[in-house]
Amino acid sequence: MSAIRNRQILLAARPVGEIKSTDFKYQEVDAPEPGEGQALIRNLYLSLDPAMRGWMREGDSYIEPVRLGDVMRGGTIGEVVKSNSAEFKPGDKVFGMGNWQDYWIAGPKSGARALPADVPFPLTNFLSVLGITGLTAYFGILDVGLPKAGETVVVSTAAGAVGSIVCQIAKNKGCRVVGIAGSDDKCAWLINDLGIDAAINYKTQSVAAELRKACPNKIDIYFDNVGGEILNTVLGMINVHARVVICGAITQYNATQAVPGPSNYISLLTKRSRMEGFVVIDYMHRAMEGVMQLGQWLAEGKLKHREDIVEGLENAPNAILRLFDGSNKGKLIVKIA
Ligand SMILES: NC(=O)c1ccc[n+]([C@@H]2O[C@H](COP(=O)([O-])OP(=O)(O)OC[C@H]3O[C@@H](n4cnc5c(N)ncnc54)[C@H](OP(=O)(O)O)[C@@H]3O)[C@@H](O)[C@H]2O)c1
Structure with missing residues (x-):
């Protein structure tokens, strides 16, 4: 044979x-x-x-x-x-x-x-949604972001695999959710299908100007998937006791030279805030908890992907x-x- x-x-x-x-x-x-x-x-x-x-x-x-x-x-x-x-x-x-x-x-x-x-x-x-992607969103926003009803959450790569789940979990927790994505189509999907409060096309709009409009109470949680300029802009707009979840930094993955640090990092001091890196593999011992909860939300129609x-x-x-x-x-x- x-x-x-x-x-x-x-x-x-x-x-x-x-x-x-x-x-x-x-x-x-x-x-x-x-x-x-x-x-x-x-x-x-x-x-x-x-x-x-x-x-x-x-x-x-x-x-x-x-x-x-x-x-x-x-x-x-x-x-x-x-x-x-x-x-x-x-x-x-x-x-x-x-x-x-x-x-x-x-x-x-x-x-x-x-x-x-x-x-x-x-x-x-x-x-x-029930794999590493969903678990990244679930543990990143819930365990590191610690969202509370009424808070403002900003998410980058918001229409992507991880970002779109983060947006919906934060929305289900009663937060105001603002997504940042790279096309009008993606922004329309975030607002019309996922029901988030505002979406910004970072390729055609001023992220700083649009965030000022979309976040009248400033920003309590930033779920960062991109790093770079957007991270720096958000750091300049955080509230006291904000949580900045460093989940990814896709603007830097292809960099061939040293990347400048966020000059607005001093906001972490003045706003007594926390910026914390997160890797989903540290949560694998709790994977079943995440899969069960994500599966329930999916079955109840509370999660789209x-x-x-x-x-x-x-x-x-x-x-x-x-x-x-x-x-x-x-x-x-x-x-x-
Ligand atoms: N920490 C962890 O354990 C963990 C686990 C899984 C994933 N992640 C991170 O989560 C992030 C999203 O991953 P994913 O699997 O869900 O991918 P994804 O968001 O579905 O796809 C990547 C998206 O990144 C955006 N992008 C690409 N280059 C960019 C740039 N230069 N500036 C801004 N946005 C850019 C694009 O969306 P636009 O059209 O919006 O530009 C692209 O669709 C990544 O940073 C990834 O490394 C972290």
């Missing part, structure tokens, strides 16, 4: 500036055989994330960089095709770091988790660029099989 072939996309070069499709290399190898206590997983869907740009770079971070020549790292949903493990049986759907390839081995230390069979949600939701699904593993190297030009509409996912 001929071996199962495994298509893989490797990291071939460390990007300088923007990612280029030539930073990746395609190869085909035989799929691995599961050993004792292991299962062979066939990937169905791959999550594409801005954080991947950081994983491609050398240097100190919250996780080791991907080594040159290794299969590119990524979270996946897959299906068990062969199993020598009591934990996984053929047909089970599994979440794990299955990477940019067709097949991988899940075992006791791989961090793979079988998904419940009887949930009324599409599988892709476990990479979006969008998924942007690209067909074909071979298209992942080009698709990831869309996170940086803003052309993704919602959680970017590659359908592998």
Whole structure:
């Protein structure tokens, strides 16, 4: 019997500036055989994330960089095709770091988790609203942002996968929510579909002038996904005891030179405020709590979300660029099989 072939996309070069499709290399190898206590997983869907740009770079971070020549790292949903493990049986759907390839081995230390069979949600939701994306929004806004009814919350990349969930959780908590996004279409979706209070197109409008109008009581929480000028502008408009959640800094991920710090940081002193970095993997021991709550809100119609699904593993190297030009509409996912 001929071996199962495994298509893989490797990291071939460390990007300088923007990612280029030539930073990746395609190869085909035989799929691995599961050993004792292991299962062979066939990937169905791959999550594409801005954080991947950081994983491609050398240097100190919250996780080791991907080594040159290794299969590119990524979270996946897959299906068990062969199993020598009591934990996984053929047909089970599994979440794990299955990477940019067709097949991988899940075992006791791989961090793979079988998904419940009887949930009324599409599988892709476990990479979006019920996956790392939803959990980032949930723990970031609730545990670090600590929203209270009546407060004003500003969210950047507000129409994106994480940002759109943050907006709705803050709105459900009774906050005034102002989103910042990169197109009129995205701003219209935020207001008309998600019901937030105001939205600012940072590409065509003055963020400072529009924030002054949209935040008459200034800003209590800023959920920051971009860093840079927008972070600096918001810092100049915070209230006493504000919370600035540093979730991401996409304006800086492609930087080739040192990035200037926010000159308005002194507001943290004058306003006795807190700016705190946050990484969702620190909350994995509470993942079930987050998934249950997000699932309940989803079932009750209190959460809307969008998924942007690209067909074909071979298209992942080009698709990831869309996170940086803003052309993704919602959680970017590659359908592998
Ligand atoms: N801390 C954590 O544990 C954690 C976990 C997951 C994600 N994150 C962070 O959360 C943020 C959002 O991630 P996501 O997966 O939800 O992606 P996403 O928001 O769905 O997609 C990225 C969006 O970023 C915006 N963007 C790209 N370049 C930009 C720039 N130079 N200036 C301003 N906006 C820019 C684009 O939207 P526009 O059209 O609005 O420009 C793009 O659609 C990222 O910063 C990511 O690193 C953090």
